[in-house]
Amino acid sequence: MEAAAGGGCGSGPPLLLSEGEQQCYSELFARCAGAAGGGPGSGPPEAARAAPGAATAAAGPVADLFRASQLPAETLHQITELCGAKRVGYFGPTQFYVALKLIAAAQSGLPVRIESIKCELPLPRFMMSKTDAEIRFGNPAELHGTKVQIPYLITEKSTFKRMDDEEKQQETQSPAMSPLASPPSSPPHYQRVPLSHGYSKLRSSTEQMHPAPYEARQSLVQPEGPSSGGPGPKPPRHQASLIRSFSVERELQDHSNYPDEPWRITEEQREYYVNQFRSLQPDPSSFISGSVAKNFFTKSKLSIPELSYIWELSDADCDGALTLPEFCAAFHLIVARKNGYPLPEGLPPTLQPEYLQAAFPKPKWECTLFDSYSESMPANQQPRDLNRMEKLSVKDMADFPAPTQDVTGDDKQALTSATDEALPKDISEDSATPKDSNSLKARPRSRSYSSTSIEEAMKRGEDPPTPPPRPQKTHSRASSLDLNKVFQPSVPASKSGLLPPPPALPPRPCPSQSEPASEAELHSQLNRAPSQAAESSPTKKDIPYSQPPSKPIRRKFRPENQATESQEPSTTVGGPASVATVKPHPAVQKQSSKQKKAIQTAIRKNKEANAVLARLNSELQQQLKEVHQERIALENQLEQLRPVTVL
């Protein structure tokens, strides 16, 4: 079949190739022919079959290929002679296929004769093309996870050094498109090219071990390139393979043999996604509805068909809603796409919901850093988040909260000192900080509904600053979180000064947890000044998750307690220790408390506005920085181009 199509000179007996051999050989030929310049990508066999009729394989890659078959040089000479290339002076398709067949024969121990090619032979084995052919044709038996792909990855670069990135990309994409390629093999293809490009952007933050071996391999590959000898590529290849396997072993956290790093979610990324999820939907065990997710993902500025495809990939159960793992997968795909990765054909294994759920069973409640950061970002700042994601890596995202909070921390420090004398001081900072983070959570929620201040919140019956029970925030990273300290003074201010406003937040799904305990907390909170928070904080510590569920309870309690408590708060003003003294002078206290109330409200409002503006400022500055960088880059480009254009 192939011989007839090949034309050229009839070299010996007709060549009968099996289907597999045909595909293999045509791919190899196309690759060699492609290296010669402008050959077709190794697409479906039909295209490859058509192409060889017109192209010839260049001697260079062909020689490399033959050498990779690990046959002795004289055998290779013999083969070349027999196949007729010497005679005609080039490797046409016929000659190439005959040569491959002879190589197969030689490898299986048969003598190198023309008659050998008539037999049924296994595919010729080349150091790289074995794995190559078998990967491309999705032979699962041969895929030993990453090890097989090591020589593939390395030798791709070393052997076909003439091929530039576009061809590689073409190759990676076309096998993925071909119906023969199995989906799991496509991520490795995709990752091969981006490894040399912007991959470090995505993973630079925490997974330092990834870029390191890749860089090592890159540096190894470059010396491989110039070396033309057969033995030359092999030692670096082994070294690189060692490094690669080492890195892969380190990567392998669990059962997975998946070398698809672009599709693996790092810890930091995971936390960020979880926090974004929580900003959209407070309960991490429920899901985000389609419309909410749509609005959120549309801000990423990807095209609608791409977003539609990403949704298709990530919504595994096709229910129109995203659970936490589905959301993480979708977010990760968006991030990858924005960083330039082509979208996979199928959901990569590391993004499967089961895998994600197994790997990260519980979202990190203790991560105050991202928690307060993400939740203190009002909805209108989320587009800036995603815009920044376009340009920055996750590492930069990690860096970003720090300056923001430093900025806001400063003014909040000032606020702290200012309001200290006016208000009863918190005894324990521990109690304050959980409060503050909750107040952070609470306040931005109200802000996300109304971007302004407490007044509207109060009108609508929301309570930003006084969430009663607060989960124990251990501040793994946020011990220097000034935001907490900052909001601390405003919390007691509001608490002592105001009539207890009704609870803030949207109704939480399961208010079933520890209702009595939260009742006690509510009571203690409503009745006592912040000093009592010390007592209540142990109870809060006992119930880390009680903050969400207790809020609706608080709402229920409010109307009941409103009447009874309305007189109480006035009595609570005046300090913890002086509870006894408060009682004899309720009337006087009421007036002063009202005045204080007004002042404190105003102060708090101003503080918040200040905080918002400060955050805005830092974000805008960040964007300005980026724009500057872009400008510099463009200017550089212009300079490079100028000598060419100005003649």
Place this chain on the structure above:
Amino acid sequence: MAVPLPGDKTVVAQNYPLYIRSVPTESELKFHYMVHTSLDVVDEKISAMGKALVDQRELYLGLLYPTEDYKVYGYVTNSKVKFVMVVDSSNTALRDNEIRSMFRKLHNSYTDVMCNPFYNPGDRIQSRAFDSMVTSMMVQVC
């Protein structure tokens, strides 16, 4: 490959096609035309049902009309989205149950497409999952 049997699936709403696919690429226009003409028959059947309760069984309209070359099957969803399938008459192996199951699969895939919030009802269906499902079905038949 043996002579491929023509199979044509169409999803139609408001009488313009949301999705149309046929296996042999030649004479594709003929299939489009057949589908459009069969829409009339579908409408006829729907109106004939009147105000009767529409249950699963009646979603499947069955053989709309046979011609010498092909048979046309219809299916309508509760939201008046019509599925039309044109099959070669020479393919006697296709039984009614198989056609029903194929329509059911189509319907399921269509609902999956609907679940995607980025899909606006009335757009052409560009979902790759839907495409692959239809392809696999047609390959199965042919």
